[in-house]
Amino acid sequence: xxxxxxxxxxxxxxxxxxxxxxxxxxxxxxxxxxxxxxxxxxxxxxxxxxxxxxxxxxxxxxxxxxxxxxxxxxxxxxxxxxxxxxxxxxxxxxxxx
Amino acid sequence: xxxxxxxxxxxxxxxxxxxxxxxxxxxxxxxxxxxxxxxxxxxxxxxxxxxxxxxxxxxxxxxxxxxxxxxxxxxxxxxxxxxxxxxxxxxxxxxxxxxxxxxxxxxxxxxxxxxxxxxxxxxxxxxxxxxxxxxxxxxxxxxxxxxxxxxxxxxxxxxxxxxxxxxxxxxxxxxxxx
Numbered sequence: 001x002x003x004x005x006x007x008x009x010x011x012x013x014x015x016x017x018x019x020x021x022x023x024x025x026x027x028x029x030x031x032x033x034x035x036x037x038x039x040x041x042x043x044x045x046x047x048x049x050x051x052x053x054x055x056x057x058x059x060x061x062x063x064x065x066x067x068x069x070x071x072x073x074x075x076x077x078x079x080x081x082x083x084x085x086x087x088x089x090x091x092x093x094x095x096x097x
Numbered sequence: 098x099x100x101x102x103x104x105x106x107x108x109x110x111x112x113x114x115x116x117x118x119x120x121x122x123x124x125x126x127x128x129x130x131x132x133x134x135x136x137x138x139x140x141x142x143x144x145x146x147x148x149x150x151x152x153x154x155x156x157x158x159x160x161x162x163x164x165x166x167x168x169x170x171x172x173x174x175x176x177x178x179x180x181x182x183x184x185x186x187x188x189x190x191x192x193x194x195x196x197x198x199x200x201x202x203x204x205x206x207x208x209x210x211x212x213x214x215x216x217x218x219x220x221x222x223x224x225x226x227x228x229x230x231x232x233x234x235x236x237x238x239x240x241x242x243x244x245x246x247x248x249x250x251x252x253x254x255x256x257x258x259x260x261x262x263x264x265x266x267x268x269x270x271x272x273x274x275x
Contacts, residue, residue: 012173014103016165036158043155047135050142060142062134069131073159076106076128083102 017080025091033084041077044070106166114177121174122167129163132156225254234258 015023019032048070051062062070108116108124115121136156139148226233232254234244244261248254 011101011176012107012166012169014106014166014169016162016169017103017106039151039155040159040162043149043152044132044135044159046149046152047139047156050139051135060138062131062138066131066134069128070135072124073128073132073163077159079105080103083105087102 018084025088025095030084030088034081037077037080037084041074041081044074044077048074107170115170115174118171118174121170125163125167125170129160129167132160132163136160225251225258232257234261 017033017037019029019036021029021032023029048067051060051067106125108120110116136153224235224237226235232246232248233242234246235242244258246254246257248257
């Protein structure tokens with residue numbers, strides 16, 4: 001028996017991570033959303049790679065923290081893709097029942 | 098598609114709630130800043146023309162979306178903070194409302210839509226007391242008044258209580274006859 005006071009559910013709106021074509025579970029929207037995330041991730045990786053090649057230049061080297069955050073961003077983009085594909089798969093399965 | 102699929106972007110505790118404002122916002126803003134710095138250094142160290150324009154566009158998009166994440170998170174954080182504060186205020190109003198408690202409870206009921214969470218496993222944990230046509234629904238353990246209302250009969254009063262619980266997504270069992 002409890003009367004909780006902190007009961008609000010968290011509902012941040014991450015709709016901007018989905019396709020601009022819409023949020024319905026259609027192959028077109030899923031492909032667009034995954035493509036967007038994949039393009040962002042690959043662009044970031046290309047730029048991170050630039051940090052590890054070319055002439056040594058202390059001014060051009062980013063700190064570990066910056067590199068970590070960039071890699072974290074790429075990691076989240078990979079998780080986004082996984083989440084979008086899983087959500088699409090679940091939605092299609094539910095529809096077919 | 099469900100929009101809560103991006104839960105991995107929320108920095109929350111095991112109980113599903115936010116920690117505090119810095120912990121909520123800094124991860125997204127930190128990532129946005131890091132990507133911006135990466136772009137800055139990439140443009141400083143080489144010619145801007147050496148980059149595929151698509152890479153620059155996508156990296157900029159990544160920054161924009163990280164900032165949008167932060168905006169959404171702060172909206173959700175503020176909503177949670179406001180809701181918690183409101184529930185605490187309303188609970189206090191119900192508890193202190195001795196003289197004009199009916200009016201206070203009515204106000205609390207009107208404003209606390211979806212805010213009260215009571216783990217109901219057994220209807221018998223509560224008492225439903227009547228004085229005339231006024232009813233008081235109380236938690237037996239804490240003596241906390243959960244709801245006060247007017248009903249024409251005991252059956253109607255029970256229905257109102259059960260509806261009160263149901264609307265909050267809680268299980269309610271009908272009172273067993275003594």
